[in-house]
Amino acid sequence: MAITDWPTDERPREKLLARGAESLSDAELLAIFLRTGQQGMTAVDLARRQLAAGGGLRALLDAGPERMARLPGMGTARRALLLAALELGRRYLAEPLERGLPLDNPDKAGQLLTARLRGLPYEVFACLFLDNKHRLIAFEQLFQGTIDAAAVYPREVVRRAMEHNAAAVILAHNHPSGVAEPSQSDHAITRRLVEALGLLEIRVLDHLVIGDGGWVSLASRGAV
Numbered sequence: 136m137a138i139t140d141w142p143t144d145e146r147p148r149e150k151l152l153a154r155g156a157e158s159l160s161d162a163e164l165l166a167i168f169l170r171t172g173q174q175g176m177t178a179v180d181l182a183r184r185q186l187a188a189g190g191g192l193r194a195l196l197d198a199g200p201e202r203m204a205r206l207p208g209m210g211t212a213r214r215a216l217l218l219a220a221l222e223l224g225r226r227y228l229a230e231p232l233e234r235g236l237p238l239d240n241p242d243k244a245g246q247l248l249t250a251r252l253r254g255l256p257y258e259v260f261a262c263l264f265l266d267n268k269h270r271l272i273a274f275e276q277l278f279q280g281t282i283d284a285a286a287v288y289p290r291e292v293v294r295r296a297m298e299h300n301a302a303a304v305i306l307a308h309n310h311p312s313g314v315a316e317p318s319q320s321d322h323a324i325t326r327r328l329v330e331a332l333g334l335l336e337i338r339v340l341d342h343l344v345i346g347d348g349g350w351v352s353l354a355s356r357g358a359v
Contacts, residue, residue, distance in 0.1 A: 137177060138166075138172075138177050138178060138179065147159060147163040147164070147166050147167050147178075147179065148167055150163065151163075151164075151167065161182075161186055161191075161192040162179050162182040162183045162186055163179060163182070165182035165185065165186065165192070165195075166178035166179040166181070166182040168213065168216050168217055168220065169181055169182055169185075169208070169213055172208075173207075173208050181207070181208045184207050184208070185206045185207060185208065185209060188206050188207060189202075189203075189206055193254075196217065196221050196254075197254040197256075199256075200214055200218065203217070203218075224250075225250045225251065226250075237268055237269040237270050238263065238265060238269050238270070238271060238305060238340075239269050241341055241343065241350075241352040241354065241355060244263060244305050244307075244341065244343060245343055245345075245349070245350040245352070247263070247271075247274070248261065248263070248305075248307045248343055248345055248350065249345055249349075249350060251274065251276075252307065252308070252309040252345045253309060253345055253346075253347065254347075255309055255311060256311055257279060257280060257281060257311060258279070258280040258281065258285040258308060258309060258310070258311055259276050259278070259279050259280075259285065259308060259309055260276070260277055260278040260279075260280075260285045260287050260306070260307070260308040261274065261275060261276045261277060261306075261307045261308065262274070262275055262277055262292060262295065262296070262304050262305070262306055262307070263304060263305040263307070264295070264296060264299040264301035264304055265301055265302060265303040265304065265305065265340070266300075266301070266302055266303075267302040267303075269303060269340070272299050272300075272301055273299050275295060277291060277292060277295065278291075285308060287308075287324050287328075289324075289327050289328050289331040289332075290331075292304070292306075292328055292331070292332070293331050293332060293335065293337075296332060296335070296337050297335065301337055302337065302338070303337060303338040303339070303340050304332065304337060304338070304339055304340070305339075305340050305341045305342075305343065306325065306328060306339060306341070306342040306343070307342065307343040307344075307345060308321070308344060308345070309344075309345040309346070310344060310345065310346050312346075313346050313347030313348070314346050314347075315344045315345060315346025315347075315348070315349060315350055315351045316344070316346075316351060317342075317344050317351055317353055317356075317358075321342070321344060321353070322353070322358055325339070325342045325353055325358055325359060326358075328342075329359060339359055340354065340359070341353065341354040341355075341359055342354070342358070342359060
């Protein structure tokens with residue numbers, strides 16, 4: 136049975152408009168982007184098949200263009216639409232914090248950095264450069280490493296902070312494993328950067344480790 140033959144209030148698009156997006160299952164939400172199914176299956180059936188093949192919604196959306204292309208029924212147009220929707224979501228989450236609001240607690244910085252760094256298959260070290268009122272000047276991904284580690288050079292962090300005329304910085308990196316618990320090397324590089332930036336009276340407000348389910352603030356643990 137085609138979706139157009141379903142009761143109106145059970146069709147994904149109509150259900151979304153009548154009850155809100157939160158009322159839809161993962162497969163129903165994905166079906167709205169797919170728009171059509173394949174021979175013998177509706178868009179919802181195809182979405183269920185893709186979710187099963189991709190390992191769930193999160194794994195599917197984090198798969199990237201190449202892996203996504205191997206999913207059943209996932210052509211170029213559908214991949215482009217999903218990747219665009221994912222990027223819109225990231226920008227939506229980050230935009231309020233990029234409009235001059237002070238990043239005065241770990242939650243605000245964590246939201247911005249999670250939108251940018253979570254789900255990457257490799258480790259990235261990034262910095263938020265702030266003015267003297269802790270408003271965002273710039274976000275930069277400075278170093279990219281393997282899945283296990285990223286080489287961080289204090290000299291480069293100091294150089295970029297000076298070029299931005301930053302009064303403070305928030306350090307961040309992701310753990311591709313999904314586990315946000317800081318390692319001994321995370322603590323060590325934090326101490327090195329606090330010392331290096333402190334010589335120029337640039338404060339390190341925090342170092343956030345971004346995992347799959349959230350983040351850990353080293354400042355909240357007394358490590359900054």
